[in-house]
Amino acid sequence: xxxxxxxxxxxxxxxxxxxxxxxxxxxxxxxxxxxxxxxxxxxxxxxxxxxxxxxxxxxxxxxxxxxxxxxxxxxxxxxxxxxxxxxxxxxxxxxxxxxxxxxxxxxxxxxxxxxxxxxxxxxxxxxxxxxxxxxxxxxxxxxxxxxxxxxxxxxxxxxxxxxxxxxxxxxxxxxxxxxxxxxxxxxxxxxxxxxxxxxxxxxxxxxxxxxxxxxxxxxxxxxxxxxxxxxxxxxxxxxxxxxxxxxxxxxxxxxxxxxxxxxxxxxxxxxxxxxxxxxxxxxxxxxxxxxxxxxxxxxxxxxxxxxxxxxxxxxxxxxxxxxxxxxxxxxxxxxxxxxx
Numbered sequence: 001x002x003x004x005x006x007x008x009x010x011x012x013x014x015x016x017x018x019x020x021x022x023x024x025x026x027x028x029x030x031x032x033x034x035x036x037x038x039x040x041x042x043x044x045x046x047x048x049x050x051x052x053x054x055x056x057x058x059x060x061x062x063x064x065x066x067x068x069x070x071x072x073x074x075x076x077x078x079x080x081x082x083x084x085x086x087x088x089x090x091x092x093x094x095x096x097x098x099x100x101x102x103x104x105x106x107x108x109x110x111x112x113x114x115x116x117x118x119x120x121x122x123x124x125x126x127x128x129x130x131x132x133x134x135x136x137x138x139x140x141x142x143x144x145x146x147x148x149x150x151x152x153x154x155x156x157x158x159x160x161x162x163x164x165x166x167x168x169x170x171x172x173x174x175x176x177x178x179x180x181x182x183x184x185x186x187x188x189x190x191x192x193x194x195x196x197x198x199x200x201x202x203x204x205x206x207x208x209x210x211x212x213x214x215x216x217x218x219x220x221x222x223x224x225x226x227x228x229x230x231x232x233x234x235x236x237x238x239x240x241x242x243x244x245x246x247x248x249x250x251x252x253x254x255x256x257x258x259x260x261x262x263x264x265x266x267x268x269x270x271x272x273x274x275x276x277x278x279x280x281x282x283x284x285x286x287x288x289x290x291x292x293x294x295x296x297x298x299x300x301x302x303x304x305x306x307x308x309x310x311x312x313x314x315x316x317x318x319x320x321x322x323x324x325x326x327x328x329x330x331x332x333x334x335x336x337x338x339x340x
Contacts, residue, residue, distance in 0.1 A: 035055050044090065045086070053070055054067060055068065059129070060129060065093060065094070066095075067083070067087065072100045077106055084115065099118075102117065144223060147189055149227075150178050150183060150185070152223075152299070155220050157176065158216065159217055159311075165208075168207070197210065230295075233284040235281070241275075243294075245266075250309045254334035254337070263293070266297050266310050268299065268301065295318065316334070
């Protein structure tokens with residue numbers, strides 16, 4: 001048995017190793033510890049003292065020595081294992097390797113060699129505790145059943161405009177029109193769903209998606225939903241509406257599907273209110289000849305529209321599951337043509 005935790009709690013190891021490491025374990029394991037400098041570190045060879053800072057703690061009745069990489073340079077797992085063997089001559093207890101950055105490849109090698117280690121904001125591997133709480137902590141992350149509109153916005157934005165970018169809540173707030181707090185919750189949902197990594201850079205959280213766009217789309221679909229809140233009918237406009245075409249009107253543009261008998265456009269709730277109050281459009285109870293169908297979306301479809309048509313991902317979500325083979329085939333054709 002082992003203990004291996006992936007956790008997103010914020011911790012600043014460089015500024016205050018004792019307080020930060022203590023907080024990390026308290027948040028992740030629900031235990032209280034005290035971390036102090038190791039008084040006997042001067043007995044270590046100079047190259048070890050130059051490479052590591054040493055601290056001690058008691059973790060679940062187990063005396064532990066923490067070897068903290070001084071400059072956060074990544075050491076090979078073999079080197080860490082050799083250094084631990086040398087330190088073990090002076091320390092009668094468990095040893096934990098601590099570094100702010102270890103590649104996924106080296107983390108895997110450390111685990112294979114049963115080397116206890118902690119990577120702040122990433123992973124904690126402590127095999128000597130004899131427990132495996134991975135499923136427990138995965139449950140605590142509260143994986144969402146369905147993304148909120150703001151979280152879905154972040155995914156759609158990356159699919160349409162992203163190019164290996166990293167995102168911050170404040171940066172996304174300026175782009176997507178939500179508050180920073182709302183986008184912070186969106187980052188939490190994406191991390192909990194396992195679609196992205198969220199790291200700390202100073203006081204700012206950074207989001208980066210795990211996969212390329214095609215794999216992100218495939219992995220995210222189960223959390224995404226139709227953006228449509230309501231459908232209504234209006235009289236045929238006397239002048240061109242500055243709203244992107246949606247529904248079958250858009251799908252016929254993206255595929256070989258024939259154009260429908262009426263025009264469908266998409267609007268946010270705010271845009272519809274402007275049409276209703278400033279331009280006098282009123283909702284029809286039923287479709288009349290020449291009437292336009294308006295889809296009211298829970299986010300602004302114009303943000304991702306191109307050439308007057310809604311984006312293909314939101315369009316797919318709005319039409320998928322219609323049980324019409326022609327539509328389903330056209331949707332797949334549309335995505336096959338998309339330049340990933």
